[in-house]
Amino acid sequence: MELLTPSTGLFFWQLIVFVGLFFVLSKFAWRPMLASLKERETSIQQALDSAEKAKLEMASLKTDNEKLLKETREERDRILREARQAAIAINEQAQAEAKKNADRLIDDAKSVIQVEKQAALRDVREQVALFSLDIAQKLLKKNLASDLAQKALAEEFIKDLKLN
């Protein structure tokens, strides 16, 4: 049956045309198409890869930053703490010094006062002794001005002597 038997002519043409079509399409259609498809695929892949890399870099940068920030914060805290301690120490030292100075001044003052006081007392005592002598002289002068008074006194002394 003719439908089922291949014919030479069509077989021949089909072979030639199809093989020709294959070569022409391979060279001028498939090669550039597949090449640019592959190129596009690789460029997309590269873009994706670099995006991923950038993401990772960003993440590491972020952790780096955080680390740095943390370190900085710790450093700051440390410095502050140290400064505070130093301030306290300086303050205490100053206070102690001031107290020491004050104490010394007070002590000095006290000793000066003491010396002055002694001197003053001594002065006063001398003055009092002088005054007393003066008074006694004046009193004696007045009481023993008359002979009678001197006699009475002498008699009294004698009386006392007798008693003893």
Next chain:
Amino acid sequence: MKRVLLVRTAIFLASFCFLGRASIVPSVAQHHEDTVRINQDSAVSEHSSEPKELNVAEVILEHVMDNHIWHITDAIVIPLPVIVYSQEKGFDLFSSTNFFEHHKTVEYQGYKLVGNKILIAETHKEVLDFSVTKNVLMLFINSGILLIILLTVARTYKTRAGKAPNGLQSFIETIILFVQNDIVKPNIGPKYEKFLPYLLTLFFFILFGNLLGLLPGAGNLTGNISVTLVLALITFFITNLNGNKNYWGHIFWTPGVPLPLRIIILPVELIGVFTKPFSLTVRLFVAITAGHIVLLALICLTFIFKSWFVGIGSTVFVTLISLIELLVAGIQAYVFTLFSSLYIGMAVAEHRHDDHH
């Protein structure tokens, strides 16, 4: 501009596929008369011009098979060149219209057309016929359309390098990527790139051939056994010329099988080498031709029953079957490419036998 025109043409052709079936009906009617007339002429001699019974098988086969003239309607008959060679007469080239005179087939330059075969009139010996028949012309048209579309698209890749695909390019690219990623790569494996151009050409040739064959009046190119045989033979040669040690080892001395069984398996495997191209040949030929026969048979119902209702009914059915045929056009292109990739993949696969047996 050109691209837009191409796309429009494609859409026009596609829509023709849907709508065109209805318009084939009158053409069949005219054709039928003509066929009958030719039959009368060639078979018996002029008898009378009284209406004859419709020979459905004749009409259908006439449409499905190759022909030396392209008979679209009675008004449009494309004469085709006849190229013949015989030892007695050497090469000859003339128009096929010379065989027809007033709806009779006549001898020309000592050649005689019987059915579709050209014989030498005196000896009745068949000549080598390289004529550009209806299907050869379809082959040229199909290849021409493929060249125009694919080269245009290929140029687009250069002009629009680095940009996103658009228009026809994205349509063709989808098919290329489908063939590459879903047919060729999974079946051939890492060496697929070497075979990709052939399989792409194969897929597009069959797809476009199938679709063009659905057009009213078009030749049944991919439903012709010569065409499918050539395609299957090319796959056969590519498969066996690229067959590696494993492939031949499997055929001649199947590993992992007891010795007596190996002797039984050997002829089976050897036959298998040849049944592969045979199945490829027959599958495509039958799928496409059967589709055309179903469509034509449904159309012929109208002329058998000569009834309005049958006419309307058959038109509806023909439209639906045409839609299925569009699907079949794609499926058969897919299947042929798939099996070709599978066979090539089996021939080039590098596998250790321990894994498989």
